[in-house]
Amino acid sequence: DAKTTQPPSMDCAEGRAANLPCNHSTISGNEYVYWYRQIHSQGPQYIIHGLKNNETNEMASLIITEDKKSSTLILPHATLRDTAVYYCIAPTSLNAGGTSYGKLTFGQGTILTVHP
Amino acid sequence: NAGVTQTPKFRILKIGQSMTLQCTQDMNHNYMYWYRQDPGMGLKLIYYSVGAGITDKGEVPNGYNVSRSTTEDFPLRLELAAPSQTSVYFCASSYSGIEQYFGPGTRLTVT
Numbered sequence: 231d232a233k234t235t236q237p238p239s240m241d242c243a244e245g246r247a248a249n250l251p252c253n254h255s256t257i258s259g260n261e262y263v264y265w266y267r268q269i270h271s272q273g274p275q276y277i278i279h280g281l282k283n284n285e286t287n288e289m290a291s292l293i294i295t296e297d298k299k300s301s302t303l304i305l306p307h308a309t310l311r312d313t314a315v316y317y318c319i320a321p322t323s324l325n326a327g328g329t330s331y332g333k334l335t336f337g338q339g340t341i342l343t344v345h346p
Numbered sequence: 347n348a349g350v351t352q353t354p355k356f357r358i359l360k361i362g363q364s365m366t367l368q369c370t371q372d373m374n375h376n377y378m379y380w381y382r383q384d385p386g387m388g389l390k391l392i393y394y395s396v397g398a399g400i401t402d403k404g405e406v407p408n409g410y411n412v413s414r415s416t417t418e419d420f421p422l423r424l425e426l427a428a429p430s431q432t433s434v435y436f437c438a439s440s441y442s443g444i445e446q447y448f449g450p451g452t453r454l455t456v457t
Binding site: 262264266271272273274275276279317331332333334335336337338339 | 350377379381383387388389390391394396404405436438440442443444445446447448449450451
């Protein structure tokens with residue numbers, strides 16, 4: 231997997247946008263970036279993924295730089311329930327189509343604390 | 347849909363004992379995975395399967411075995427339990443390998 235680097239912890243005020251950065255300078259052109267989060271003691275939850283274009287879904291937005299060396303996960307209006315560990319993952323592509331068979335490597339992630 | 351279910355929720359094993367962690371999904375997903383998570387650490391992939399009858403090793407397979415005889419079930423077998431296998435075990439499934447759905451986990455202590 232491409233090495234990913236995330237800050238160990240971040241704080242955010244409730245109602246404000248949370249911007250979580252991730253560096254993945256060794257990622258290849260056909261490899262995806264995935265974001266998951268893990269709320270205390272629960273199994274991880276998929277948030278979003280992208281290849282090179284910006285992506286948005288009902289949970290978050292993902293901004294990937296043009297050179298693909300970094301990305302930012304944006305939670306537009308953070309709530310207390312968004313307090314969790316956020317993982318940025320860039321699994322190794324096993325073929326030209328970018329398939330990794332879901333072999334994910336979870337690093338230490340970023341502990342996001344949303345406070346009132 | 348129940349999603350991904352795991353049993354048991356908690357278990358204490360003595361060194362050298364064996365056990366099977368059960369995982370079942372009702373979403374007809376082809377891909378299934380077993381991870382372990384040690385305290386304060388990220389998840390590590392133990393084994394995965396891309397369909398019934400097909401399994402492969404992940405990052406930390408030693409001390410574990412798996413089988414996949416049906417689409418729904420993916421049991422994880424621990425033989426000769428060791429204290430180093432004390433961990434939380436998560437099972438997950440996926441339709442395409444992209445969005446994985448995780449179970450609630452099994453907390454295992456080996457003493």
